[in-house]
Amino acid sequence: MVAKKTPLYDEHVKLGGKIVDYAGWFLPVQYEGLIPEHEAVRNAAGIFDVSHMGEVMVKGKDALAFLQYLLTNDISKLVEDQVMYTIMCYPDGGAVDDLLVYKFGEEEYLLVINAANTDKDIKWMIDNKKDFNIIIENISDQVGLMAVQGPNAEKILQKLTDFDLSTIGNYHFKRNVNFAGKECLISRTGYTGEDGFEVCTKAEDTVEVWNKILEAGEEFGLKPAGLGARDTLRFEASMPLYGNEISEEITPLEAGLKFFVKLDKAEDFIGKEALTKQWNEGLKRKVVGFELLGRGIPRDGYEVQKDGKKIGHVTTGYMSPTLKKSIGNALIDTEYAQLGNEIDVMIRNKPVKAKIIDRRFLKNR
Amino acid sequence: MKVLKDLYYTKDHEWLKVEGDEAYIGLTDFAQDSLGDIVYVELPEVDDEFSKEDAFAAVESVKAASDVFMPVDGKIVEVNEALLDEPGLINEDPYENWIAKIEIADKSQLDELLSADEYEKLLDEEV
Numbered sequence: 001m002v003a004k005k006t007p008l009y010d011e012h013v014k015l016g017g018k019i020v021d022y023a024g025w026f027l028p029v030q031y032e033g034l035i036p037e038h039e040a041v042r043n044a045a046g047i048f049d050v051s052h053m054g055e056v057m058v059k060g061k062d063a064l065a066f067l068q069y070l071l072t073n074d075i076s077k078l079v080e081d082q083v084m085y086t087i088m089c090y091p092d093g094g095a096v097d098d099l100l101v102y103k104f105g106e107e108e109y110l111l112v113i114n115a116a117n118t119d120k121d122i123k124w125m126i127d128n129k130k131d132f133n134i135i136i137e138n139i140s141d142q143v144g145l146m147a148v149q150g151p152n153a154e155k156i157l158q159k160l161t162d163f164d165l166s167t168i169g170n171y172h173f174k175r176n177v178n179f180a181g182k183e184c185l186i187s188r189t190g191y192t193g194e195d196g197f198e199v200c201t202k203a204e205d206t207v208e209v210w211n212k213i214l215e216a217g218e219e220f221g222l223k224p225a226g227l228g229a230r231d232t233l234r235f236e237a238s239m240p241l242y243g244n245e246i247s248e249e250i251t252p253l254e255a256g257l258k259f260f261v262k263l264d265k266a267e268d269f270i271g272k273e274a275l276t277k278q279w280n281e282g283l284k285r286k287v288v289g290f291e292l293l294g295r296g297i298p299r300d301g302y303e304v305q306k307d308g309k310k311i312g313h314v315t316t317g318y319m320s321p322t323l324k325k326s327i328g329n330a331l332i333d334t335e336y337a338q339l340g341n342e343i344d345v346m347i348r349n350k351p352v353k354a355k356i357i358d359r360r361f362l363k364n365r
Numbered sequence: 366m367k368v369l370k371d372l373y374y375t376k377d378h379e380w381l382k383v384e385g386d387e388a389y390i391g392l393t394d395f396a397q398d399s400l401g402d403i404v405y406v407e408l409p410e411v412d413d414e415f416s417k418e419d420a421f422a423a424v425e426s427v428k429a430a431s432d433v434f435m436p437v438d439g440k441i442v443e444v445n446e447a448l449l450d451e452p453g454l455i456n457e458d459p460y461e462n463w464i465a466k467i468e469i470a471d472k473s474q475l476d477e478l479l480s481a482d483e484y485e486k487l488l489d490e491e492v
Contacts, residue, residue, distance in 0.1 A: 029428070030401065033401060033402055034401060034402065034426070034427045034428060035402050035427060038427075228427065228428050232427060295405075295407070296405070296407065297404070297405050297425050297430065299429075299430055318427060319404045319405060319425070319427060321427060326405075348407070348420075348423065
């Protein structure tokens with residue numbers, strides 16, 4: 001299958017983006033370079049094309065009841081114009097996907113899902129629609145999505161609208177904002193650990209809005225940033241990536257996402273029984289953070305050992321651009337998971353010592 | 366992309382600069398540009414012996430790890446330790462900042478390597 005292009009494809013090429021096929025989409029892995037783009041987001045601002053993400057509307061009388069059944073978090077706690085992170089699980093507790101839910105109204109919700117999972121997720125939703133009185137609508141191709149992230153994000157975006165963006169709280173949003181002359185949805189959300197916004201446009205407005213943001217951001221050090229920096233930023237901020245920290249094989253509890261799994265939710269939800277059992281019996285393995293003590297860079301998939309015995313694998317690892325240290329996440333047997341414990345990461349068939357540390361890598365920055 | 370005359374090249378984008386029975390090995394301009402900012406280099410030990418096409422070193426950018434392969438059979442006689450503290454030197458000047466110096470085991474293997482012209486042709490095909 002030929003990869004798809006987002007509405008911003010031509011802009012990426014013009015900006016010198018190094019285009020790769022990611023999750024079936026042609027997207028820039030970097031423009032100027034991963035490190036300067038990463039640093040721009042931590043110290044000034046960066047703009048990402050995230051139009052590849054899937055967007056699904058769930059509407060109807062039973063919308064809330066359906067989402068309560070489908071998702072692990074308690075969607076009934078959402079108020080209008082608020083966003084919630086949640087996981088969608090299989091009956092065995094493995095994750096179908098992780099996603100954001102936007103509440104438009106009592107009977108209307110927007111789900112933002114991972115690009116690579118879009119078809120799978122929609123099929124899963126339809127398969128579990130049962131007698132719920134709802135409509136599931138895939139609007140992914142009708143919208144563009146851009147993330148503007150970093151300490152200068154608000155200053156930059158405020159130049160393009162009369163709406164007071166400071167009134168949008170963290171994980172809240174505003175619809176129908178007149179922004180850069182277009183009607184946009186603006187949320188204070190992101191995937192970098194910095195303050196920032198995501199701007200959702202009509203597909204046909206995306207190029208114009210993107211270019212206006214780039215222009216407005218010039219005086220504030222805004223840089224276009226690619227998938228490379230997106231991953232190092234989310235990793236440093238201890239945010240999970242589907243397929244790495246969480247997957248069909250790794251439950252949200254093992255991934256350390258218990259906060260987003262409401263086992264005490266009144267309603268039944270898919271995976272509740274298996275996840276409750278897993279929690280009550282105690283986790284056999286979990287995702288931990290580690291810092292490499294020896295030389296090298298941990299990469300996802302590398303084996304983790306203790307005394308020559310396999311105890312797990314690296315889920316994500318980098319030479320952290322912010323901390324200038326080799327750090328990673330690993331899914332390992334719980335008995336070795338306590339902070340300060342030493343493990344070996346197998347790098348090119350050689351064991352390299354590492355120490356378990358708090359996954360909130362930027363906590364003491 | 367810069368390609369220097371008088372060097373031997375491999376299709377894996379290493380260069381080889383022969384001096385008598387010894388040779389310096391490094392990465393080409395194309396290789397460093399494809400990798401992006403190099404943040405880590407793993408070097409072999411002096412006296413390690415490798416066969417042609419063995420991975421004898423590794424270079425890593427933030428995004429990915431990449432092996433460096435032996436262009437010919439040989440023994441490591443010197444490594445460029447400056448790269449341990451400053452891996453970015455390879456990005457700055459890939460032909461000046463060699464990775465290892467080897468003693469060539471069999472100089473007839475040099476005939477199997479690419480000339481500068483042949484390597485340039487290969488690059489044209491890859492782009």
